[in-house]
Amino acid sequence: MRGDFDKAKRLQLKDKIENIENTMSEPHNNLKIGRFSLHDVELITRARLLEESPTLSWESSDANRATRQADLAVGEEADAATFLVARARIVEKTVVAKNPAVKPFPVQLTPPTWINAALIGVAFIVGLLTDQLASTDSRINLLSLPFFGVLLWNILVYLMLLISGFKRGGERDFLGLRKLLSFVEYNAAAKRLRKTKTLTGLMQPFSKHYAAAAFHMAALFFVLGMIASVLLRGVGTAYVVGWESTWFASSPEIVYQIIAITYGICTNFLGPMPNILEVANMRFDRLAISGVDASAGLWLMRMIVMLALFVVIPRFFLAFKHWLQIRKLKSNYPLDLSERYYGDILRAWRAEAVSLDLLIPQTLDDQKSIESAYRFAEALGFNLAEVKNHRWSVETDDIPLTLEARSQGQQVWALMNATTTPEHEVQGISLEKVTEKMGKTPVILLVDMAAYMARFGDFADRIESRKELWTNFAKSCKLPVVFYHSGLKPDDKTCEELKLACVHAD
Numbered sequence: 001m002r003g004d005f006d007k008a009k010r011l012q013l014k015d016k017i018e019n020i021e022n023t024m025s026e027p028h029n030n031l032k033i034g035r036f037s038l039h040d041v042e043l044i045t046r047a048r049l050l051e052e053s054p055t056l057s058w059e060s061s062d063a064n065r066a067t068r069q070a071d072l073a074v075g076e077e078a079d080a081a082t083f084l085v086a087r088a089r090i091v092e093k094t095v096v097a098k099n100p101a102v103k104p105f106p107v108q109l110t111p112p113t114w115i116n117a118a119l120i121g122v123a124f125i126v127g128l129l130t131d132q133l134a135s136t137d138s139r140i141n142l143l144s145l146p147f148f149g150v151l152l153w154n155i156l157v158y159l160m161l162l163i164s165g166f167k168r169g170g171e172r173d174f175l176g177l178r179k180l181l182s183f184v185e186y187n188a189a190a191k192r193l194r195k196t197k198t199l200t201g202l203m204q205p206f207s208k209h210y211a212a213a214a215f216h217m218a219a220l221f222f223v224l225g226m227i228a229s230v231l232l233r234g235v236g237t238a239y240v241v242g243w244e245s246t247w248f249a250s251s252p253e254i255v256y257q258i259i260a261i262t263y264g265i266c267t268n269f270l271g272p273m274p275n276i277l278e279v280a281n282m283r284f285d286r287l288a289i290s291g292v293d294a295s296a297g298l299w300l301m302r303m304i305v306m307l308a309l310f311v312v313i314p315r316f317f318l319a320f321k322h323w324l325q326i327r328k329l330k331s332n333y334p335l336d337l338s339e340r341y342y343g344d345i346l347r348a349w350r351a352e353a354v355s356l357d358l359l360i361p362q363t364l365d366d367q368k369s370i371e372s373a374y375r376f377a378e379a380l381g382f383n384l385a386e387v388k389n390h391r392w393s394v395e396t397d398d399i400p401l402t403l404e405a406r407s408q409g410q411q412v413w414a415l416m417n418a419t420t421t422p423e424h425e426v427q428g429i430s431l432e433k434v435t436e437k438m439g440k441t442p443v444i445l446l447v448d449m450a451a452y453m454a455r456f457g458d459f460a461d462r463i464e465s466r467k468e469l470w471t472n473f474a475k476s477c478k479l480p481v482v483f484y485h486s487g488l489k490p491d492d493k494t495c496e497e498l499k500l501a502c503v504h505a506d
Contacts, residue, residue, distance in 0.1 A: 127225020
């Protein structure tokens with residue numbers, strides 16, 4: 001039960017940390033989307049992949065140093081985009097300097113052009129071959145399925161696009177073909193990279209528009225293939241036009257209505273349409289008996305005009321619309337800055353100035369303890385140039401005159417050595433005076449366990465007993481306590497405990 005209570009309390013403190021971090025900088029809190037060029041997004045993404053690579057030598061102190069250097073480089077008036085680009089360049093140079101064998105990941109957010117070109121090329125070839133199905137030998141069947149199928153399919157696509165346009169957040173992908181092509185595109189682009197959610201999310205807007213444009217162009221070139229086949233074959237072939245049908249052989253009036261609607265509405269300028277009697281006599285078996293062949297030239301022109309009006313022109317403008325959107329994305333990409341990665345960076349850049357005061361007892365002569373405290377301060381994002389040391393006489397209860405409350409972002413770390421036995425009449429009274437002078441400024445006990453563990457490392461019970469002694473002492477002083485080992489590098493767990501201690505001290 002006690003463990004569950006501590007866990008719940010720890011989660012509450014973590015939530016409080018996040019709330020405090022989110023309200024530290026109001027300008028950053030309002031900045032959810034940044035506008036970047038494609039080149040800048042790729043640069044920032046390369047830097048992010050390097051920072052998040054677990055195999056590279058890169059620590060939180062390096063990240064904070066890169067943030068400060070970028071801040072100095074761009075100046076106070078710079079916007080978030082300029083700052084992030086400058087920081088990304090610094091990160092790349094720093095990572096390469098620390099890891100000479102590593103090269104930045106090649107990031108390309110736009111899919112390879114050969115995929116779309118291959119799709120368009122295949123569509124054109126299929127269009128060329130489709131004419132073989134639409135016309136047997138030198139006959140053009142006005143009721144041929146390929147011709148009507150192309151028209152009906154494209155009209156259906158336009159209707160679905162129109163309907164989805166009225167839906168909020170409607171997905172314009174009826175058969176999942178765009179999603180499939182997008183998957184192929186961003187996997188081809190990311191084949192040399194670690195498949196991360198970050199890269200997939202960034203590529204998704206590009207792959208979506210590239211896939212849509214590719215299918216529109218594929219439909220366009222499919223029809224161009226059909227038209228080209230008819231025109232090329234017409235040079236050396238005398239086409240004969242007519243119709244044949246199993247279902248409508250005895251119903252020429254239905255065939256007349258179909259032909260009038262399909263070919264007559266938009267092609268009257270090419271010449272008059274035949275009447276119902278002429279349409280009935282255009283049935284292929286009757287043409288064979290009468291020995292009269294109807295020239296297909298006019299009808300081929302009607303087919304070409306219909307395909308151009310219902311496929312070529314609309315599909316070109318739909319593809320052109322996606323090309324414009326791709327061009328806009330390349331110059332004005334909406335990068336989501338609400339992610340934790342960017343939030344931490346921007347918060348450290350624009351957050352209220354924070355400062356740290358180290359209270360160092362005069363009896364503490366272990367330089368490693370002090371240096372380790374500095375390393376923790378750097379890992380938490382403090383500017384080491386702003387860290388102030390104060391020598392502190394615990395026995396005389398004298399509070400350093402240089403110690404004073406300055407800002408809301410200030411913290412005070414009182415360094416202690418675990419080998420010292422805490423006493424309320426000595427350290428306790430001195431700490432009470434410190435907290436009284438500092439007011440609302442958080443004061444944290446930072447106890448170094450290195451020397452004590454070196455002496456009693458084989459006795460785990462004694463180490464736990466010593467920690468419990470300091471914990472009870474801290475509770476009596478109403479201060480949080482954090483244990484660390486000055487012989488080790490700053491670890492994430494201790495850094496998190498320092499953040500939690502700061503919140504608890506409030």
